[in-house]
Ligand SMILES: Nc1ncnc2c1ncn2[C@@H]1O[C@H](COP(=O)(O)OP(=O)(O)OP(=O)(O)O)[C@@H](O)[C@H]1O
């Protein structure tokens with residue numbers, strides 16, 4: 331059984347009396363434990379709504395979401411689900427609750443009512459995992475964007491989650507900050523955590539093993555990065571290829587086939603193969 | 607630029623007083639304030655002032671920082687002294703002009719009232735000067751915990767306080783950004799008369815409110831996602847520990863309190879005699 335099972339899910343935002351907006355429409359998708367998935371699509375395609383459905387912040391209007399066999403609509407297990415499906419949001423300033431970094435990382439475990447020794451152990455572990463141990467006594471407001479997001483990831487890791495959802499967690503960062511955060515994410519994937527990375531950046535999406543594209547609340551494309559980038563639907567979803575893939579496509583159109591290209595590395599490999 | 611401003615009055619220094627447990631400091635400040643109201647003689651005021659000076663020195667605070675908070679109540683002190691001075695009409699008359707009478711008794715009562723106010727504010731400001739707002743909030747939460755038995759949402763109140771404190775620098779930054787953005791569009795925020803300036807603030811305040819609500823919304827989601835309210839038995843990573851210095855501080859302040867009470871109720875003659883010895887005929 332897949333770890334995350336989305337079965338025919340729709341979600342409706344009630345706006346005003348008699349007016350509502352269906353942000354997710356009859357979506358079915360399953361994600362196995364340990365997968366690294368990029369979730370992408372235009373603004374308003376329903377990515378954030380889906381993310382909030384996955385950890386039970388929203389309940390499906392129709393259909394059902396199972397996390398390890400437990401429905402997110404099951405009120406008795408809701409906090410267990412939120413613990414197992416951790417979420418990092420876009421704006422680092424709006425998800426830090428404490429002034430000191432270590433206090434912020436401790437927020438989740440404190441909410442779970444864990445014993446003090448266990449909290450301290452988890453905070454140490456989580457800060458270590460994102461490489462922020464030496465900053466633990468610092469003021470969270472004075473970090474760089476990349477550091478703030480790493481602390482936010484640590485806050486989730488301290489709850490020992492199975493799944494980490496990043497909702498455009500790198501979109502407010504400079505390239506160096508993005509690199510920092512994606513480095514941490516890659517390490518977590520290697521350690522077996524399921525990661526769902528919501529992003530508009532196709533270079534970042536190409537780092538995942540699987541890319542899921544939403545369009546107007548529906549599932550549009552689902553496959554490996556190379557399958558998705560070469561899909562005929564790709565452009566209709568309002569997406570543009572990452573530079574390396576775009577260049578490879580141009581080359582192919584003018585008769586030079588460098589093979590399937592998703593990232594700069596695979597482009598370099600393709601070129602090397604051609605030259606040999 | 608606002609980020610580094612220590613909001614509130616906190617004066618950072620590496621002293622034993624700064625490191626005292628905030629709950630102890632809160633309680634002892636309260637004891638000190640109550641103690642002041644029992645002081646009757648000049649001798650008692652001198653004791654109080656001596657205690658205050660010892661604490662200021664131990665806290666490595668410059669005198670000016672304490673005096674600054676007294677300056678804040680200067681007007682109050684002056685006004686109440688004038689009223690006091692002319693309202694008290696019993697005792698030996700010192701000066702009389704038409705209906706205005708100043709008596710010896712009035713002078714003494716006024717001086718003592720001024721001393722009391724100044725010592726009170728200085729003592730209270732010591733707490734604010736040596737304790738960060740976050741520590742104060744934590745201390746208050748811990749002291750108010752028994753109230754949760756009568757269904758006061760102590761934990762939520764404490765959470766609100768600490769989040770409010772956490773967001774002060776963020777909102778300062780935001781205000782700066784909005785001010786710059788509006789100036790870039792030609793808004794003039796610091797010219798014109800008072801009404802023009804207040805009106806000029808509207809285009810700053812509205813975006814600030816809008817963005818604060820958006821932040822609050824996102825923060826609520828982030829807190830829920832991290833299992834806020836998962837259990838009634840929320841634990842804390844940091845357990846405040848009572849140190850030797852806390853016990854020592856409690857001993858000093860409680861001794862002061864005891865001496866004041868003894869002097870007032872059991873040995874009033876001590877204060878009267880010492881006052882007479884020092885001030886002699888002035889009394
Ligand atoms: N709180 C809300 N109330 C009403 N409608 C909303 C709310 N949040 C989102 N929507 C609407 O739901 C739709 C999907 O929004 P969602 O935020 O899930 O998109 P997204 O894919 O995350 O977009 P983005 O890339 O801009 O983050 C949009 O049309 C949006 O306007």
Ligand SMILES: [Mg+2]
Pocket residue numbers: 377378379497498
């Ligand atoms: Mg979104």
